[in-house]
Amino acid sequence: MTELMKLKTDYAGRDFLSLLDYTAEDLAYFLDVADYLKAEHKAGHETPYLKGKTMGLIFEKSSTRTRVSFESGIYYLGGMGLFLSSHDLQIGRGEPIKDTARVLSRFLNGLMIRTFSHDIVTELAEYADIPVINGLTDLLHPCQVLADLQTIREHKGKLAGLKMAFIGDGNNMAHSLMNGGARMGMHVCCACPEGYLPDAHVVAEAQAAAQDAGGSVTVVNDPMEAAKDADVIYTDVWASMGQEAEKAAREAVFAGVYQVNDKLMAQAKADAMVLHCLPAHRGEEITEEVFESHPEIFDEAENRLYAQMAVMALLLLDK
Ligand code: CP
Ligand code: NVA
Helix, strand or coil: CCCCCCCCCCCCCCEECCCCHHHHHHHHHHCCCHHHHHHHHHHCCCCCCCCCCEEEECCCCCCCHHHHHHHHHHHCCCCEEEEEEECCCCHHHCCCCCHHHHHHHHCCCCEEEECHHHHHHHHHHHHCCCCCCCCCCCCCHHHHHHHHHHHHHHCCCCCCCCEEEECCCCHHHHHHHHHHHHCCCCEECCCCCCCCCCCCCHHHHHHHHHHCCCCCEEECCHHHHHHCCCCCCEECCCCCCHHHHHHHHHHHCCCCCCCCCCHHCCCCCCEEEEECCCCCCCCEEECCHHCCCHHHHHHHHHHHHHHHHHHHHHHCCCC
C-alpha cells in the first residue's frame, strides 16, 4: 500500500451542516483532500481512513447521487455505511430525533441525514456525540456545493474572482452556492422571480462572508443580467422535493424565463461552465441542447464521491 497522506486533525469530531461553519482556508483544505482522494482512487490505491468505522445514512427524501456516493465512498475508505430509510426507522413512527441521535451515537462513528426542516439536522447534531453531515435540507445542500467548488476549481484553476450565476428558485442550492461561493471570494448572482427569492437571512450572511473574502452576493430578477459575463452558470429544478403540490403554480411563474438555454448562454463568457446538481428536468430549467453540450455536469456529479470522502475522512479521524 502507498503511504497515506497524514490528515490534519483540526476537523475531527466536527459536524458538517453549513459551508459557513468553515473558513475559506478550511474549505480549500477539504478540496485539496478531495483532489488527493480522487487521484489515489483513480490510481487504484486504497485510502482506508475509515477502517473499522461505521456511518449511518438517514434518508427522509429520495436520492440517487447522495446515497450511492456516500455508500460507495465509505466502502472506498474501508468503512461500512448503513442505509437507514425513515420508512423503516422508528423516527418514521414518531421516535424523537434527540433519542435517535443518542442511540445511534452508541452504535456508529458518524451520521449523514437528508431531511426536510433544517432544524431536524441541527437537533440531530446537538444530541449526537458523533459527527453529523447534512445530506440536504430544505435550507441547504453543502455536500453538493463542496463538490461543485471542487469541479469549478478543477476546470478553471481557481475560485476567487469568478462570477457564478444561479438561475431559478431561491432554494437550498441557491443558499449553499451563495454560502460556498461567498466564502471562496466568488461573485455569486442569483436570478430568481419575486415570491421565490432566497431567504433574506441567508443572503445577508453570505453577503457578509463575501465582503470579507473580496467577492459579492447579489440577487436580481432578470436571468440575463445574472448570466452576463458569468464563468459558471448554475441551475436547479423549479420545484424541489417536498414541493410537488406547487409544481403547476411554479411552472406558470418560471417557464420560458428561468431557463438555461442558448440565449442565456450567449450572455455568459464563451468558455462558461454549466453546472446542475441533478436530477435535471430538460425543457424546464435547462434545454436539452445546453445540457448535452456541457459534460462537466457529470464531472460535478462524480465529485460528490470525492468531496464527501474528504468530509468523512476529516470528521471521523481519530484526534
Ligand atoms: N444532487 C443530489 O443531491 O442528487 P440526489 O438527490 O440524487 O442525491
Ligand atoms: N433543490 C433540489 C435539489 C435536489 C438535489 C431539491 O431539494 O429537491
